[in-house]
Amino acid sequence: MTLWPLMFSLSVVNMKKTPLALAVCILSTPVMGFAAEKIAADMVITNGTVLTMNPNRDIIENGVIVVKDNKIINVGDKTTADKYKATKTIDANDGIVMPGMINTHTHAAMTVFRSLADDVPDRLNRYIFPLEKRMVSEEMSYLGSLHGSIEMAKGGVTTMVDMYLFEESSAQAVKQIGLRGIMTQNIIRFPTADGKDAKETIARAVSFIEKYKDDELITPGFGPHAPHTVNKEDLETIKTLSDKYDVPVSMHVAETEKEFNRFKEQYGMTPIEYLDSIGLLNKRFIAAHAIFVTDSDIALMKKRDVGVAHNMVANIKSAKGISPALKMHDDGLRIGLGTDGPMSGNTLDIIGQMGYVAKLHKLANKDRSVMPPLKVVEMATIGGARAIHRDDELGSLETGKLADIVIVETQSTNMQPIFNPYSVLVYSANAANVDTVIVNGQVIVENKILKTFDENKAREMMQTFSKKVAEIAATL
Ligand SMILES: [Zn+2]
CATH class of the missing domain: 3.20.20.140 (Metal-dependent hydrolases)
Structure with missing residues (x-):
């Protein structure tokens, strides 16, 4: 029964592509024998253009990244997701998935x-x-x-x-x-x-x-x-x-x-x-x-x-x-x-x-x-x-590295069209295009919203403090 969350999340991804895929997915559920072989994971990121920044600088279209605890445990094409049963699935929605x-x-x-x-x-x-x-x-x-x-x-x-x-x-x-x-x-x-x-x-x-x-x-x-x-x-x-x-x-x-x-x-x-x-x-x-x-x-x-x-x-x-x-x-x-x-x-x-x-x-x-x-x-x-001499554990999306991952959305007008994802990132993207941020396996920004602190509260704290700064600055 624990197979269901993954099946559901995969069907959500497929449903956007083709209703047939959903049908195939549902029809396949009785074959529970394969389910036991699935590997437990904490997070699977699907449906993105993965800029691995590995030594070959491989780009994986419709790629998948699998995270367990604070590490990346697999990076591959869309079939990679089939091997895992994850607690959370993030649909990158055709975004650019890159190292933090x-x-x-x-x-x-x-x-x-x-x-x-x-x-x-x-x-x-x-x-x-x-x-x-x-x-x-x-x-x-x-x-x-x-x-x-x-x-x-x-x-x-x-x-x-x-x-x-x-x-x-x-x-x-x-x-x-x-x-x-x-x-x-x-x-x-x-x-x-x-x-x-x-x-x-x-x-x-x-x-x-x-x-x-x-x-x-x-x-x-x-x-x-x-x-x-x-x-x-x-x-x-x-x-x-x-x-x-x-x-x-x-x-x-x-x-x-x-x-x-x-x-x-x-x-x-x-x-x-x-x-x-x-x-x-x-x-x-x-x-x-x-x-x-x-x-x-x-x-x-x-x-x-x-x-x-x-x-x-x-x-x-x-x-x-x-x-x-x-x-x-x-x-x-x-x-x-x-x-x-x-x-x-x-x-x-x-x-x-x-x-x-x-x-x-x-x-x-x-x-x-x-x-x-x-x-x-x-x-x-x-x-x-x-x-910073941490390239053995940070800086690229590779199996075994720490799970520091960013998804840059490509739905905004300034992000289209995409013939070269590196060009888009360097010449036309801005920070507001960042959609999801994962550090050490924890999602800290999702759908452009910070999950670890109330941003309005932080702004109010800054506005209060800035009044004191203005008073001192006026005397210089
Ligand atoms: Zn400095």
């Missing part, structure tokens, strides 16, 4: 400051640092990260790499929404709201790491702000501790020409060479931006196996420059896409980045054939997983 996207660099908590002082020169010192000094608290970090996590979840981001103050409070929000987070505690040499100096924030990071080290969704780590804003001896401590705890280090690197020139003058080294001299460049290191890097820096980053976060929208909005991300991708570096914080790039979904990544690299190279959509989707998925 990975945002390799952000500061989710900063959503509370979004749209403030957008185009002011030297904004970091004039607005961001003074605002943070007066406004950042555990409450702000939680609230901003909650809001940011909702935006990411609804935009198809399933994993983020975050760096901020009071990072443990951010982690609580990320976990509540049900996303994966590589959450790195910010460390900087100035006094901040969460520590009087780097030593205090390093201690804060260690306590956070010890508490969350074995968490299923949260990977805690160190977030030294940048090579020029953290003292060398503190970077050495971070290097030693990241080895000891085997945790990630995320850092802004080679973000401005000024930073590059400063290190050349002061140390006779590029920022990348300087960090390597401290021993920080290794498989735990995620370099955000990496705009001002030489060819030998790129070779060194590859040799040291570091990850790179390419934040195109934030980089061009701040007029900093276009990173050699195309060369890094083609040279085989571990490179993914990032949004940077919502005061820099303003949005937190990765779909919104993809079109800019494709188009700006074409413009910079004066060649429309470079950075085709497939490369961009690679960076958004498996590339991001490689950048």
Whole structure:
């Protein structure tokens, strides 16, 4: 009798295609002998165009993905569903089924400051640092990260790499929404709201790491702000501790020409060479931006196996420059896409980045054939997983990987017609086309509705807090 739920769900799918199929399905039900051989599963996704992003980059038309617990246990054509008896069936309704996207660099908590002082020169010192000094608290970090996590979840981001103050409070929000987070505690040499100096924030990071080290969704780590804003001896401590705890280090690197020139003058080294001299460049290191890097820096980053976060929208909005991300991708570096914080790039979904990544690299190279959509989707998925050294379990839809899956609907006018799904995703889709989001086998967004938190409540909390932000901002 337990066969019925699957039969019913399959017939629903078939009914849309042909009434004959439904009839065949119903007629086949007396053959209960085969039923016992069906394999139990938690979820079957049917009727979608599956972009596997596996090593062959296989696309399966009318494909099926089977999930049990938090893992993908099968990926195949439409007949695959027949082998399973699932608790839940999701009809993708001809949508694009893809791996969850990975945002390799952000500061989710900063959503509370979004749209403030957008185009002011030297904004970091004039607005961001003074605002943070007066406004950042555990409450702000939680609230901003909650809001940011909702935006990411609804935009198809399933994993983020975050760096901020009071990072443990951010982690609580990320976990509540049900996303994966590589959450790195910010460390900087100035006094901040969460520590009087780097030593205090390093201690804060260690306590956070010890508490969350074995968490299923949260990977805690160190977030030294940048090579020029953290003292060398503190970077050495971070290097030693990241080895000891085997945790990630995320850092802004080679973000401005000024930073590059400063290190050349002061140390006779590029920022990348300087960090390597401290021993920080290794498989735990995620370099955000990496705009001002030489060819030998790129070779060194590859040799040291570091990850790179390419934040195109934030980089061009701040007029900093276009990173050699195309060369890094083609040279085989571990490179993914990032949004940077919502005061820099303003949005937190990765779909919104993809079109800019494709188009700006074409413009910079004066060649429309470079950075085709497939490369961009690679960076958004498996590339991001490689950048965080989790490509053995994330970034593609393959048997044995963690069940982080996104369905992008194709019923909206902007999504039709579809001759090339990668082109549609990169050039015409937007975050609002994301229909279903699954993280670690749990459905957190379904039919475009967040299931893990009341979105109206989150908005009201933000609106209340923003009144306080406006009062402080008016005094700067
Ligand atoms: Zn940043």
